[in-house]
Amino acid sequence: MSFFYLFAVLAVLFVVPFIYFRISTKTQSKKKTPILYGVVAYLLTTLSKMILMATFLPDSDQEEADFTAQFEPVSALITIVVSSLDVLGCFLALRACSGHTEVKIFGVSFAWSATETILSFFLVSWIGCLKPEFNWIYMQNALGSNINLLRQIAFTHIIWVLWKGKFQNPDKGNIFIWLSAFFITPELFKLSEVLLGKYFIFGWVLLVIKFAVAYQLYITSKKYFQSFEQLKNNKKKN
Amino acid sequence: MKNLQRSQLLLCFFVLTLVYNLLPVKPLETLPVYRLLHSEQVSSTTGKTFIRGTTSASVPSSQTKTYFECAEYLKNIPTNLNQDTSTETEDEIPPNNEQEDFVKCFKGTVAVFPLFSLLEFDISLFSEGGTCKGILVVLPRDLLTTKTQEFVTFQNEEEQESKEEIIKKLGQIESLLVEKEFRVPIYFINEDEVSHLFSFDNVNSDKQGNYNLKIVGKPGNKKKIKQVSSLEAWLPTDLDEEGKLKPTIIITANYDTFSISPALSSGLESGNNAVGVLVELSRLFTKLYNNPQTKGQYNLLFVLNSGSKQNYLGTKKWISSVDRKVLESVELVLCLDSLSIYDDDIEKSKLIDGLFLHYSNGGKIEIDKTVPTEFQSISKLFGIDTQIITKKIMKNNPLISFEHEIFYRKKLKAITISNFKSYNQTIRKGSLLDLQSGSSPNARNMETVTTLIAEFLSKMIYKQQQHQSQFISIFKNNYKPNNLVIQNINKMLLKYNRFSPFLEKDEQFLLNLENTFKSFGLDTKIESKKISLKKETFYYSGTQAKLTIFKVKSLLFEFFVFIMSLVYLAVLYYFLNGKQKTIQEIKQLLNNRKKNN
Numbered sequence: 124m125s126f127f128y129l130f131a132v133l134a135v136l137f138v139v140p141f142i143y144f145r146i147s148t149k150t151q152s153k154k155k156t157p158i159l160y161g162v163v164a165y166l167l168t169t170l171s172k173m174i175l176m177a178t179f180l181p182d183s184d185q186e187e188a189d190f191t192a193q194f195e196p197v198s199a200l201i202t203i204v205v206s207s208l209d210v211l212g213c214f215l216a217l218r219a220c221s222g223h224t225e226v227k228i229f230g231v232s233f234a235w236s237a238t239e240t241i242l243s244f245f246l247v248s249w250i251g252c253l254k255p256e257f258n259w260i261y262m263q264n265a266l267g268s269n270i271n272l273l274r275q276i277a278f279t280h281i282i283w284v285l286w287k288g289k290f291q292n293p294d295k296g297n298i299f300i301w302l303s304a305f306f307i308t309p310e311l312f313k314l315s316e317v318l319l320g321k322y323f324i325f326g327w328v329l330l331v332i333k334f335a336v337a338y339q340l341y342i343t344s345k346k347y348f349q350s351f352e353q354l355k356n357n358k359k360k361n
Numbered sequence: 362m363k364n365l366q367r368s369q370l371l372l373c374f375f376v377l378t379l380v381y382n383l384l385p386v387k388p389l390e391t392l393p394v395y396r397l398l399h400s401e402q403v404s405s406t407t408g409k410t411f412i413r414g415t416t417s418a419s420v421p422s423s424q425t426k427t428y429f430e431c432a433e434y435l436k437n438i439p440t441n442l443n444q445d446t447s448t449e450t451e452d453e454i455p456p457n458n459e460q461e462d463f464v465k466c467f468k469g470t471v472a473v474f475p476l477f478s479l480l481e482f483d484i485s486l487f488s489e490g491g492t493c494k495g496i497l498v499v500l501p502r503d504l505l506t507t508k509t510q511e512f513v514t515f516q517n518e519e520e521q522e523s524k525e526e527i528i529k530k531l532g533q534i535e536s537l538l539v540e541k542e543f544r545v546p547i548y549f550i551n552e553d554e555v556s557h558l559f560s561f562d563n564v565n566s567d568k569q570g571n572y573n574l575k576i577v578g579k580p581g582n583k584k585k586i587k588q589v590s591s592l593e594a595w596l597p598t599d600l601d602e603e604g605k606l607k608p609t610i611i612i613t614a615n616y617d618t619f620s621i622s623p624a625l626s627s628g629l630e631s632g633n634n635a636v637g638v639l640v641e642l643s644r645l646f647t648k649l650y651n652n653p654q655t656k657g658q659y660n661l662l663f664v665l666n667s668g669s670k671q672n673y674l675g676t677k678k679w680i681s682s683v684d685r686k687v688l689e690s691v692e693l694v695l696c697l698d699s700l701s702i703y704d705d706d707i708e709k710s711k712l713i714d715g716l717f718l719h720y721s722n723g724g725k726i727e728i729d730k731t732v733p734t735e736f737q738s739i740s741k742l743f744g745i746d747t748q749i750i751t752k753k754i755m756k757n758n759p760l761i762s763f764e765h766e767i768f769y770r771k772k773l774k775a776i777t778i779s780n781f782k783s784y785n786q787t788i789r790k791g792s793l794l795d796l797q798s799g800s801s802p803n804a805r806n807m808e809t810v811t812t813l814i815a816e817f818l819s820k821m822i823y824k825q826q827q828h829q830s831q832f833i834s835i836f837k838n839n840y841k842p843n844n845l846v847i848q849n850i851n852k853m854l855l856k857y858n859r860f861s862p863f864l865e866k867d868e869q870f871l872l873n874l875e876n877t878f879k880s881f882g883l884d885t886k887i888e889s890k891k892i893s894l895k896k897e898t899f900y901y902s903g904t905q906a907k908l909t910i911f912k913v914k915s916l917l918f919e920f921f922v923f924i925m926s927l928v929y930l931a932v933l934y935y936f937l938n939g940k941q942k943t944i945q946e947i948k949q950l951l952n953n954r955k956k957n958n
Contacts, residue, residue: 127919131926138930146937257912262922 128261129252135265136240136248140272144233147225157220157230164219164231165238168212175205199310206306213282224283232279236272244268259327266330274337277344278305284344284351308336392554394497394576394908395624397547398539399901401583413539414621417546418903420495420576422911423471427559428478431466435482460486467493471574473559475499475552476793479534490544497574497908498549499559500625500793535621535792548576549622549793550908558910573911581903586862589668589675590889592616592871594643594878596650596661608692609660610818613676613764614639615669616854616870617861620793624904626860628792629851635697636854637847638811639663640877645815645840646822647881657822660690663883665874668861671898673761675861678890680771691773693732693821696764698779700810715746716810719762719777721754721769728774736778736817743813750782778814811842850877862900 180201216231248261281302312333399414464486472493479498487493538547558572601607614635620626643663649655668674680688700716718733733749740747754766761767762784765775815836823835836842857870866889878885935943 127916127923131919131923134926134930139933142930142934143937146934257918262926 126253128257129249132248132252132261132265135262136244136268137237139269140233140237140240143272143276144229147229157216157222157227158234160216160220161231161234162238164212164216165235168208169239169242171212172205172208175208176202179205199313203306203310206309209278209305210282210302213279214286217279217283217286228279228283229276232272232276235279236268236275239271239275240268263327263330267333270330270333270337273334273341274305274308277337277341280344280348281305284347287355288351304340308340312336389572389912390558390910392550392908392910394548394550394906395622396578396904396906397543397549398621398623398904399581400539401899401901403897403899412542414541415543415545415547417490417495417544418578418581419906420471420497420546420548420574420578420908422573422575423469423494425473425497425559425572425574426467426470427473428475428481431463432478432481434460434463434466464492469494471495471497473497473499473555476501476531480530484534484537485541487545488541488543493545495546495548495574495576496543498547499552499555500549501552532792539621546576546578548906548908549625575909575911576906578906579903581901583899584862584902585897585899586668586671586674586892588866588889588891589666589678589861590864590866590868590871590887591667591675591679592665592874592878592885592887594663594881594883594885596643596647596663596883598650598657598660606686606690607658607660609662609687609690610821611662611664611691611694611768612639612642612697612818613664613666613694614697615667615673615675615764616665616859616874617667617669617675617864618859619670620860622793622904623860623863623900624858625793626858627855629854634807634851635700636665636874637850638700638807638814639665639697640850640874641811641842641846642815642818643878643883644846644881645811645836645842646818647883648840649819649835651882657819658824659692659822660687661818661822662687663878667859667864668892669764671861672759673764673767674892676764676767678892679888680767682888682890688771688773694765694768694773694775695814695818696768696775696777697814698763698777699781700778700807715748715780716740717779717782718747718749719765719779720749720751720775721766722751726769726772726774728776732774732821733776735820736776739817739820740813743809745809745813748782807847808842808844811847812836815842850874862898863902863904 180198181195213231213235216235217227220227220230222230244264248264251258251261285302312329315329315332396418397415399412399416401413402411403409460482463482467487468491470493472487472495474496476498487496598607616636618626618628620628640663643661646657646661650657650661664679666673666675666679668676668678718736720728720733722728737747737749752762754769756770763777763779765777768775812834816834819835853873854870857868859870866887871887875885875887938946
């Protein structure tokens, strides 16, 4: 027996966020508080979302891993609405912690993503990777969590821009559109899984599409963040 | 500090190993497999033991290797399978490096062989322990489905010859598998169960998907033939004027079979497809006897015996226990052996592969020669060619070739009807090639054969004049043999394994047959007789097991994935950190190491 596959999956799951956080906040100190607040915010937000989903989401007999499951629009709409709680959670975490802007943003993003990874993928990967039967899905999940990290960083940037700009940003209309994209895209991915699944296209193709979308979101949110920082610096100079 | 970290890492590794072993593993599939016969013969005089078949019973969890993965070593291997086995000399295969390489190729794995690949090498190479962990023989779907008929139905002479050769060679393989002691477990499995896992059509099998096989089985309990059961159905006629029994005709058949895997002994070819014919004959004659105008002047006794593959043990036991009065009234014993005839299309003008009528002559018992010739002439009318074979019985030779010899030795006139010319023909001994008569075209021939035998018997019973120029058939219209009865009996028998040593007194199929005879109105009984033999043969139960299959990752592939994930991490780090910073960090790291050293 060997643990190579398990180590490979765990490395992709946890080392990548660590690398990203370390590189992004290398020169800064006081990294612990954003991480702590990020973890607490994620746990509370997820708990609230679960309570709301349990209350309002209709029963479904389908399993999550069933690629041939039918897409349910009503459930998707409810999920999108409930997911908007992430805005509140992220906002509260950013507001509560202190420190440099980059440390706060990357700290909260990293904590949020890492907690999600531990709770969603760690145990499943641990058990699955040690099975005699090989399955690519665990590596796909690990790479998917990396893409979620990218998405989370982009999301946190957008929240920061909206919060600090106090809704006075001239691009706020577009920002809101991009913000809504964060909630809509997961459901779109579920729909595409169903559609592609009918043509037996799974896994890797979907992963590439997810990465492309997440990267686009990251680029756009980074652009908004940079333009906001520039505006702020110009105001200070003035 | 560093030592502490290392010991912590080691501890983690051991904990992980322990956790891995404790975790329940879900197998890919669980399939039924059938073990090769394991028997042991002990001679009471010399005390010597001859062990046959496989002695091991479980296959440990091991990776598999199919025949094709090692077949390249077999290009120049001579085998003794092409030699004439009638010389009975066992020429040893000359030692050959390629053979050793072929066997070594399977070391530590479970060898998966398609059945017909056993023709390509000598299976006895694997008889010693340590050659491989186990052998899984994949039986082609043609053997065990009704499509078997396609395999044996010959379309032209050239095909016939090659298929006969294959049948002959398979017989040799089966003999070798049963007569040799194998210290590795050998199991059989149906092709349909594993065709999606192992590809035998292409030489290049999917090596990325390796499979781990595991069979948990016990050697089983030792058992010997303790008893044999006979089923009798008595159709009497009226007593004569003195109140004595009128003459009796005994019609016998055997319901047991033999297979190199006892769990696959439900076939119907090796001398036991006459059961359906016998049952149908009993129904027809019961119908005739129920009508006072057509009641015959003979008593009819229909008997089904077991132990035919153990030198007709059942028949011997039965005949020794029959009522003396009945025995004295017996005029003829008609033994029904295998009765199927292979053909695609019955053309009445064309004589096809037919039957053989065996009887013994010499000694005090002489069969009236008109009896076999009568049968021969009737069979010609049905388009069946019957050849008459006589054989002198050697009283010192205990081997019984055909069932009639047992009755001959008891001074009874007896004949055997069979489609086998010789007693030692391959399929007759019992083979995996046993056909299932079911709904195959062969069943149509059974109806013809049943009519033939019925007409022959009726000639005796109703004493039809021999010199009549025109043949008057009785069995037509309402008295025509019903194919459905024969098919239903065959279908019922096909559901049960009927290997004698493993049969109990109250087997369900025997009870079903008893009920069938009773439903016709016959006086029926099942009798079980205890057996004690001078030469004990022990058989082992545990003939069936469950095979669990796990799909495993090859270690190399896993390592490759691990390396690729490290490369991914390195590329990501390089991309995020920037080229210059990364190079600086690497230089710094190397400098620090040099300083420490």
